[in-house]
Amino acid sequence: MFWRLSWWLAGLSVCLVWLGGCGVLAAPPGGVGPRPVGVGPRPVLDTPAATEAFEQVRTKGFDALYNLDYRGAWAAFEQLTRIDPTHPAGYLYLANCMWAEKLYRTRRLQATTYTGETFFADTKEVFDKDFDRRLREAVDRTLQVADARLRENPRDTVALYYKGMAHGLLAAYEATITRAFLAALSQSNKAVALHREVLKLDPDYADANLSIGLYNYVVGSLPLPVKVIAALGGVRGSKKRGLALVAKAADEGRTAQDAARLLLIALYKREKRYADAMSYLETFTRQYPANYVARLELADTLVRLGRMEEGIARFEELTKEDAAGPYRDAIHYQFADVLFSVGRVAEAVPHFRRVLTLPNANADLATLAQLRLGEAHDALGQRAEAMQAYRAVLRRPNVFDVHARAQAHLKKPYVATTATVPPTSPDEAEESQP
Secondary structure: OHHHHHHHHHHHHHHHHHHHOOOOOOOOOOOOOOOOOOOOOOOOOOOHHHHHHHHHHHHHHHHHHHOOOHHHHHHHHHHHHHHOOOOOHHHHHHHHHHHHHHHHHHOOOOHHHHOOHHHHOOOOOOOOHHHHHHHHHHHHHHHHHHHHHHHHOOOOHHHHHHHHHHHHHHHHHHHHHHOOHHHHHHHHHHHHHHHHHHHHHOOOOHHHHHHHHHHHHHHHHOOHHHHHHHHHOOOOOOHHHHHHHHHHHHHHOOOOHHHHHHHHHHHHHHOOOHHHHHHHHHHHHHHOOOOHHHHHHHHHHHHHOOOHHHHHHHHHHHHHOHHHHHHHHHHHHHHHHHHHHOOOHHHHHHHHHHHHHOOOOOHHHHHHHHHHHHHHHHHOOOHHHHHHHHHHHHOOOOOOOHHHHHHHHHHOOOOOOOOOOOOOOHHHHHHOOO
């Protein structure tokens, strides 16, 4: 059970996907091209003009990224590598662009993908070997640039920080795409260790608290028996402390503030602290109005917060918005999922069906929609329709262990769980278990 610590990677995935955007214009078809890595003494950006140019381009890139303009973000981050080829930031951001596009195409950027244990089932999947090679090469370039700086100065906190981020990105990739959870856990441990070293050298480097805070949160969320075993191995954590560290990164971070804020949204929603999540979402969607993924999350949060009709209206807007067209299958799926979760099962059915009829719907998401459609029919007492849906699942490729779930429901009807009342305070949330 200890490998389920890799849940934190799934949480981080949500954060980084929002960070990286979800548009279809991510990396160019060939990915990141070969680029020489500096191995000699690091040229310093020693003029105000050079430093200002670097930060202006970084800001431009992230503004494009958060507004889902992948082409603009890609161009800006490539420009960073030209302004200073020995700074690891640009290389890391390019690798993140590649990974975010992959998550978009496989529809694994939704929080609902990672909420159930079936995501962690040992279901073998075929993945793109060419993309895998290119992604690892891009991460390796980041590590090479960081290591070159560290050979010159082992106490270079910028190099240590981005080296940790590179391991964290690779860990998230292993968890969400290859689903190699032990490899993911190994990479995540490296990321956390490096970021702890950053804070030892520079306690004010608040961005490093993001990965450490998330690690603390997840260890603190483990069931007590697993937590005891983890403690014997020297692994300890606290959800309360974890949330506080992520909040510190959000409030005091240098370059990862928005990433930390987005992670807080995911964690607050996991804790059912929807009002806390809502405050961050409202700010973010005002700042980046073109980010329809964040607006989708806002609609979901409104429903779960009890502002039902307002949330449903937001969902309906997104289903009709032209800009969100390529992502419409995921919009309908999440719309159906949230309706199901609050007991409006009959209203969820047409949205699950819509995922199945959209011409370019992601195949894996369609399979999940087929399973959930069967569960919805069972919840409505429509056993014949439910069995028909489960048999259709068995005719599709097995993803996230859906075959086992469908076979189980064919033997015994699915029974919907009763919706729980959200915690009303952070103290209540601290005591909740996943």
